[in-house]
Amino acid sequence: MADEILRVEDLHVSVEDTPILNGMNLTIHRGEIHVIMGRNGAGKSTLASVVMGHPAYEITKGTIHYMGTNIEEMSVFERARAGMFLSFQYPAVIPGVQVGTFLKKSVQSVSEEPLKGRAFRKELNAAMAALEMPKTVLSRYVNDGFSGGEKKRLEILQMLLLKPNLALLDETDSGLDIDALRIVAKGINSVAPQAGCLIITHYQRLLDHVQPHFVHVMIDGIIAQSGGPELALKLEKEGYEWLEAATEA
Amino acid sequence: MSDEAREAVGDYKFGFHDPENATIRFDKGLSEQVVRDISALKDEPEWMTDIRVKAYHHFMERPMPDWGNCGELNNIDFDNVTYFLRSSDATEKDWDDVPDDIKNTFDRLGIPEAEQKWLGGVTAQYESEAVYHSIREDLEAQGVLFLDMDSGLKEHPDIVKKFFGTVIPYSDNKFSALNTAVWSGGSFIYVPKGVHVEMPVQAYFRINAQNMGQFERTLIIADEGSSIHYVEGCTAPTYSTDSLHSAVVELIAMKDAKIRYSTIQNWSANVYNLVTKRGVAHENATVEWVDGNIGSKLTMKYPAVLLKGEGAHAEVISVAYAGAGQHQDAGAKVHHLAPNTTSSILSKSISKNGGRSSYRGMLQVTPKSHGCRSKIVCDALMLDSNSRSDTYPTMEIGNPTADLEHEASVSKVSGDQLFYLMSRGFTEEEAMGLIVNGFFEPFTRELPMEYAVELNKLLELEMEGSIG
Numbered sequence: 279m280a281d282e283i284l285r286v287e288d289l290h291v292s293v294e295d296t297p298i299l300n301g302m303n304l305t306i307h308r309g310e311i312h313v314i315m316g317r318n319g320a321g322k323s324t325l326a327s328v329v330m331g332h333p334a335y336e337i338t339k340g341t342i343h344y345m346g347t348n349i350e351e352m353s354v355f356e357r358a359r360a361g362m363f364l365s366f367q368y369p370a371v372i373p374g375v376q377v378g379t380f381l382k383k384s385v386q387s388v389s390e391e392p393l394k395g396r397a398f399r400k401e402l403n404a405a406m407a408a409l410e411m412p413k414t415v416l417s418r419y420v421n422d423g424f425s426g427g428e429k430k431r432l433e434i435l436q437m438l439l440l441k442p443n444l445a446l447l448d449e450t451d452s453g454l455d456i457d458a459l460r461i462v463a464k465g466i467n468s469v470a471p472q473a474g475c476l477i478i479t480h481y482q483r484l485l486d487h488v489q490p491h492f493v494h495v496m497i498d499g500i501i502a503q504s505g506g507p508e509l510a511l512k513l514e515k516e517g518y519e520w521l522e523a524a525t526e527a
Numbered sequence: 528m529s530d531e532a533r534e535a536v537g538d539y540k541f542g543f544h545d546p547e548n549a550t551i552r553f554d555k556g557l558s559e560q561v562v563r564d565i566s567a568l569k570d571e572p573e574w575m576t577d578i579r580v581k582a583y584h585h586f587m588e589r590p591m592p593d594w595g596n597c598g599e600l601n602n603i604d605f606d607n608v609t610y611f612l613r614s615s616d617a618t619e620k621d622w623d624d625v626p627d628d629i630k631n632t633f634d635r636l637g638i639p640e641a642e643q644k645w646l647g648g649v650t651a652q653y654e655s656e657a658v659y660h661s662i663r664e665d666l667e668a669q670g671v672l673f674l675d676m677d678s679g680l681k682e683h684p685d686i687v688k689k690f691f692g693t694v695i696p697y698s699d700n701k702f703s704a705l706n707t708a709v710w711s712g713g714s715f716i717y718v719p720k721g722v723h724v725e726m727p728v729q730a731y732f733r734i735n736a737q738n739m740g741q742f743e744r745t746l747i748i749a750d751e752g753s754s755i756h757y758v759e760g761c762t763a764p765t766y767s768t769d770s771l772h773s774a775v776v777e778l779i780a781m782k783d784a785k786i787r788y789s790t791i792q793n794w795s796a797n798v799y800n801l802v803t804k805r806g807v808a809h810e811n812a813t814v815e816w817v818d819g820n821i822g823s824k825l826t827m828k829y830p831a832v833l834l835k836g837e838g839a840h841a842e843v844i845s846v847a848y849a850g851a852g853q854h855q856d857a858g859a860k861v862h863h864l865a866p867n868t869t870s871s872i873l874s875k876s877i878s879k880n881g882g883r884s885s886y887r888g889m890l891q892v893t894p895k896s897h898g899c900r901s902k903i904v905c906d907a908l909m910l911d912s913n914s915r916s917d918t919y920p921t922m923e924i925g926n927p928t929a930d931l932e933h934e935a936s937v938s939k940v941s942g943d944q945l946f947y948l949m950s951r952g953f954t955e956e957e958a959m960g961l962i963v964n965g966f967f968e969p970f971t972r973e974l975p976m977e978y979a980v981e982l983n984k985l986l987e988l989e990m991e992g993s994i995g
Contacts, residue, residue: 330950334942354949355957363950370947374965380951383961387952419965436951 281308282346283444283474284329289340291321291328291499298324300499301340306444306474311466311488313477315513316496322478323367325496326446329476330364331357344444359388363442365433367449367478371421377432378416385439405438408468409461426453434465445469447477451484463487482514497525541636542795544764545628547736549654551613555738556606559583562708565611569677569711572684575691582697582707589701592827595887596854599825603799608740608771610709612654618675625651625659633659636762638731641977646758647726648673652743653733655711666724671755672717673728676744679715686717690746694777694805694833702801706742706775713743713774718753718784727756727789727975734763734770734798745776749784749812756787758975762822765795769824772798778806780814782836787815791978793985794822796852802828810836810865817973818845820855821985829887831860834868841870846970848963849882849914850989858887858919863899863929872903875967878914879989887919894925905935908966910959912939960987 284306291299298321306312314322328335329342331354342349349357372380381402386393406413409431421429430450437445447466451459466475466488477488485507493509494501495518502525503509513521551568553561562583566576591600619625622639633639633651642649648662650673657675666673672683680687697707714730734741749755763770772794780786786806794800800823806814816830832841847855861870876884886905907916916937924931940962948958964971964983971979 327946330946332946353955354946355952355954358950358952366947366950368943370941370944372944372948372962372965374968375961380961383957384951384953387957419968440951 282306283308283344284476285343286325286329287341287343289328289342290338291324292336292338293324293334297338298335298499299328302500304494304501306476308443308474309471310492311470311475311477311490313479313485313490313493313510314496315479315493315510317518320496321499322496323448326364326448326476326478329446330354330362355387358440361388361443363437363440363445365430365437365445365447365450367452369421369429369433371419373419373422375420376417377420380420381416381436381439384436388440402439405435408438409435409465411435427455427458430454430462431458434462437469438465441469441472443473445473445475447475449478449480451479451481459484460487482510485510495521497522541762541793542765543635544735544766545632547614548626548628549612549614549736550616551611553609553611555609557583557608557610557709561610565709565711568611571680574688575680578692578697579708579710582704585698586701586704586708589704591701595827595856596825599854603769603771607738607768609736609738610740610742611711612736612739613656614654614735615656615658618657618660618678620659620661622659629653629658632733632735633731636731636733636760641729645726645975645977646729647724648728650675650714650730651733652712652730652741654736654739654741657712662728663726669722670719671722671724672715674715676713676715676746677711679746683715683717686748687715687746690748690777690779692777694779694807695775695803700803702773703775703803706744706773706803709740710742710744710775712741713745713776714747714757715745716747716755716757718749718755720750721752723753724755727758729758729760732759732761732772734772734794737766738768738770740771740773743774745774747777747786747788748779749781749786751781752783753781754785756789758978759788759790761790761792761794763795763798766797768797770798772800772802772823774802774804776802776804778814780806780808780812782810783812784809785813785815787817788830789817789974789978791819791974791982792822792826796822796824796850798823800826800828802826804828805831805833806841807833807835808839808841811838812836813840813842815842816845816859817970818843818857819970819982820845820847820857821982821989823853823855825854825856827856829858829860829889831862831889832870833862833864834870835864837865837867839865839868841868843870843872843874844970844973845874846967847874847876847884848986848989849876849878849884851880851882853882855882855884856887857885858889860889861891861901862889863892863896863901866896867898868896869899870901872901873969874905875908875970876906876916877908877910877963877966878916879910881913883915883917885917885919889921889923890931891923892926892929896926897928899926899928900930902932903934906966907937908963909937909939910963956990957987960990963990
């Protein structure tokens with residue numbers, strides 16, 4: 279069996295006593311790209327946040343295993359250091375903290391060995407070139423005054439540098455123009471073979487650039503249907519009504 | 528350090544103290560005789576003795592301020608303060624001649640190393656007087672005077688007499704009166720016309736003894752078209768009883784001159800820090816205060832600038848950090864006394880673990896001062912909900928052509944910021960440290976690099992062990 283990265287079993291999650299996830303099941307192996315689609319409010323972002331350990335979400339039932347370990351007791355930073363990564367839909371602004379400093383400290387915090395300055399700079403330069411990011415980004419403050427596209431590129435840059443085993447990408451494609459979309463997809467494709475990937479999206483268009491192995495549709499906090507890339511195409515064409523009708527029936 | 532000592536010192540890393548080896552130590556308490564004795568010991572001219580005695584009487588008669596943190600001010604026991612303590616009989620020019628225990632202290636504070644690397648001159652004051660002093664030869668050759676204040680008075684009495692107390696008279700406030708009565712040490716600087724001192728000069732103030740009062744007096748005069756950057760640092764040991772630091776700093780920037788005065792005040796949490804700092808800027812001159820208040824029990828300090836000449840400019844950038852049991856009552860005062868003068872005030876404060884920070888500001892534009900511009904920005908960041916931040920801005924605008932901007936914000940560290948940073952591998956404390964350093968960045972970037980690095984480390988240390 280392939281290398282198991284994430285196993286979510288019968289996961290029930292609430293925020294302030296409102297149930298959001300109602301029995302999610304999902305297993306991701308290394309090298310697999312999974313896509314989750316669904317309407318707003320279906321629980322897609324909640325799934326990504328709860329896997330990353332957001333303290334506002336309460337797991338009322340079920341388990342999350344990461345690389346064979348139940349991670350319920352692990353804090354957010356421990357998950358990051360263990361190789362989990364979340365690309366945020368709305369990355370936080372950290373005023374006064376320069377991107378360059380932030381990246382270096384972040385990579386240092388997840389790596390077990392002391393960071394080698396020259397090697398890090400070389401890798402950083404290569405990753406920024408691949409994402410077509412100007413060097414001037416490094417002296418700007420983290421996400422401060424960034425356009426939507428700039429923020430998403432910075433998320434992908436962090437993913438390339440942190441080299442996660444599990445990459446959770448929450449609507450990373452939203453608000454990107456076609457060139458930015460292509461570049462972001464390039465970043466995802468370079469990380470995907472070595473990691474388990476979970477991409478949350480509303481749109482088929484990212485899937486023109488990234489080939490998923492599985493597409494899942496979430497409705498009311500569970501996966502209502504799973505399939506291959508053809509499922510995304512069908513959703514794009516026909517919307518969610520047929521699936522919702524089937525679920526209710 | 529023993530565990531017990533560690534507990535007492537807490538996170539404050541300069542809380543160590545050395546044995547007291549005083550050569551002269553006055554009995555605790557203040558009287559006219561103490562004031563006269565200090566003056567006699569220093570062999571001062573009569574006019575200085577007279578000012579001291581007048582100031583002493585003013586201090587005794589003047590009531591405590593009825594604003595600020597009155598409760599805490601009234602806790603000061605002036606009878607339990609040592610007003611003068613001499614630890615070394617000479618001010619040395621070579622660190623090797625400084626008594627070993629004192630030299631060790633400054634070594635631990637990194638002063639000799641900093642001097643070699645990036646400073647144009649250093650004064651190191653220990654208790655009441657300077658124990659070490661040096662200035663680079665090239666500056667001396669250009670006629671720059673940089674002395675401890677006692678030597679300044681001895682060697683250049685005419686200049687001192689001309690300017691001493693002209694910016695801050697003893698009658699200005701209760702603590703300027705106290706300082707004038709018992710002042711000792713501090714820096715005296717004169718920069719001749721047209722001379723630009725490229726490397727910063729530094730003074731470092733260390734209180735070592737318990738219940739000590741440190742009353743340094745600093746006077747900086749930048750003559751026409753000259754410039755200087757003066758840097759001041761301060762620390763003290765952590766004792767269970769209180770010490771008092773009450774300095775007076777007077778700056779005079781003549782026509783087209785520029786003075787920048789940078790402070791990182793990091794007193795231990797048992798020091799009352801009640802300081803009067805004021806500068807005068809003549810025509811087209813600039814006075815800049817870069818003022819960081821990290822430590823102390825209570826700080827009341829409002830660096831001020833009198834814009835006396837047309838086209839003069841004032842800049843005050845300050846940060847305050849108030850932790851448990853600390854009150855930072857800080858701010859800025861700018862008086863636009865001439866036309867076309869400009870000022871900019873940026874104040875940033877952080878409160879944590881029940882600490883309190885207050886911004887107290889004064890902006891004045893006199894009726895004849897047309898065409899003045901001023902921008903004031905006050906940002907407060909609260910790290911938890913039991914801390915406190917207040918703002919007391921006062922504006923007296925007498926001229927309708929004044930162009931004023933005032934922005935104020937109070938923010939809390941958001942859960943989103945913490946989650947984001949922690950998802951990148953930072954612990955909650957590290958995340959807090961980053962946010963705090965970022966918040967202070969507009970201040971930090973104004974500091975010499977070595978200071979900036981040190982300040983960031985200090986703030987990160989403050990965040991350690993602070994998250995419940």
